[in-house]
Amino acid sequence: MYEVEVKVRADHETVESALDGAGAEFVDSVIQEDTYYDAPHRNFAETDEALRIRREREPEAPGDAEAEDGTETTKITYKGPLLEAESKSREEHETSVADREAVVGIFDGLGFEPAATVRKERAHYRLDGYTVTLDSVDGLGEFVEVETETEDDDIEAAREGARAVLDDLGLDPTEQIRTSYLGLLLADDASE
Amino acid sequence: MYEVEVKVRADHETVESALDGAGAEFVDSVIQEDTYYDAPHRNFAETDEALRIRREREPEAPGDAEAEDGTETTKITYKGPLLEAESKSREEHETSVADREAVVGIFDGLGFEPAATVRKERAHYRLDGYTVTLDSVDGLGEFVEVETETEDDDIEAAREGARAVLDDLGLDPTEQIRTSYLGLLLADDASE
Numbered sequence: 187m188y189e190v191e192v193k194v195r196a197d198h199e200t201v202e203s204a205l206d207g208a209g210a211e212f213v214d215s216v217i218q219e220d221t222y223y224d225a226p227h228r229n230f231a232e233t234d235e236a237l238r239i240r241r242e243r244e245p246e247a248p249g250d251a252e253a254e255d256g257t258e259t260t261k262i263t264y265k266g267p268l269l270e271a272e273s274k275s276r277e278e279h280e281t282s283v284a285d286r287e288a289v290v291g292i293f294d295g296l297g298f299e300p301a302a303t304v305r306k307e308r309a310h311y312r313l314d315g316y317t318v319t320l321d322s323v324d325g326l327g328e329f330v331e332v333e334t335e336t337e338d339d340d341i342e343a344a345r346e347g348a349r350a351v352l353d354d355l356g357l358d359p360t361e362q363i364r365t366s367y368l369g370l371l372l373a374d375d376a377s378e
Numbered sequence: 379m380y381e382v383e384v385k386v387r388a389d390h391e392t393v394e395s396a397l398d399g400a401g402a403e404f405v406d407s408v409i410q411e412d413t414y415y416d417a418p419h420r421n422f423a424e425t426d427e428a429l430r431i432r433r434e435r436e437p438e439a440p441g442d443a444e445a446e447d448g449t450e451t452t453k454i455t456y457k458g459p460l461l462e463a464e465s466k467s468r469e470e471h472e473t474s475v476a477d478r479e480a481v482v483g484i485f486d487g488l489g490f491e492p493a494a495t496v497r498k499e500r501a502h503y504r505l506d507g508y509t510v511t512l513d514s515v516d517g518l519g520e521f522v523e524v525e526t527e528t529e530d531d532d533i534e535a536a537r538e539g540a541r542a543v544l545d546d547l548g549l550d551p552t553e554q555i556r557t558s559y560l561g562l563l564l565a566d567d568a569s570e
Binding site: 225226227228235237262263264266277279280281282283284285287288289291292295296297 | 417418419420427429454455456458469471472473474475476477478479480481483484487488489
């Protein structure tokens with residue numbers, strides 16, 4: 187299975203109306219804080235690998251700002267280099283962990299250093315067999331991603347379908363952004 | 379708090395009788411399989427660090443050899459270099475993880491390689507405020523450890539107490555082994 191996704195910048199208020207009009211189903215929303223690490227023995231930017239700690243929690247209900255600690259989860263993820271440029275397939279390993287502070291201590295002890303943090307609020311919708319994700323990324327703004335999973339030989343059809351969904355939502359698929367949020371943030375840093 | 383422990387080789391059948399006679403309380407028993415990793419950028423034997431994946435499960439009840447998968451837990455542990463030789467204190471971080479295979483994949487992807495595995499069955503008893511641990515270590519044999527936690531200024535008294543417990547169990551505290559099971563296994567490998 188391959189993941190096909192198309193991402194564009196988009197004002198969420200407009201897209202939410204369009205999703206509503208198209209009969210999309212709201213799935214859930216979540217706050218993610220991703221810390222990416224540099225390795226002591228490799229340049230991950232050159233090797234195209236990534237090591238990440240992700241904190242995830244539900245957005246607080248209004249008036250519930252104090253609670254919610256129990257619902258936070260932490261995951262660690264390793265993404266290996268691209269194995270095949272065409273399909274963008276890569277090795278990926280992820281597990282949830284019980285103690286975030288301990289993982290930070292383990293990475294620090296081993297000489298891995300936090301390089302950048304990407305914090306976003308994301309809302310998931312279902313529409314026409316696609317997942318539509320509204321991302322509000324700290325420091326970058328609002329984005330919409332349309333994605334689905336597909337077999338090897340259906341990639342082009344799935345990509346066409348994702349573009350059609352964007353079109354239906356009043357968005358322009360030719361404005362696709364291929365850079366990750368981490369890449370966009372680091373590019374911003376570099377241009378300052 | 380410091381951990382004080384004294385370990386000797388000991389035949390478990392004899393020690394179990396002595397524990398029974400002394401009124402020791404059986405706590406639990408567990409099977410631990412510890413895989414220690416080599417780092418790609420440091421020699422842990424020289425830096426005196428350790429990175430470990432521990433699988434832990436309860437021993438199977440007789441006739442229950444097929445079951446038990448649900449009770450297995452996995453932890454990752456990092457031990458830093460000794461900070462102070464006197465107290466043997468060191469940085470240590472440990473967390474349980476949900477997916478052992480994913481952690482193996484993450485370590486492998488990052489270039490860490492399994493160096494040695496220590497597998498043991500251990501039984502814990504309580505006696506006179508001390509924990510008495512009967513370890514049966516694959517490839518090494520049977521050991522007894524007596525340990526307790528104590529404040530900084532009571533270390534010598536705690537050590538004396540641990541030796542007295544060994545003496546009560548018919549064991550000779552002067553035969554103390556200070557090398558870890560990993561160290562003993564690696565020493566065996568080196569002498570072959």
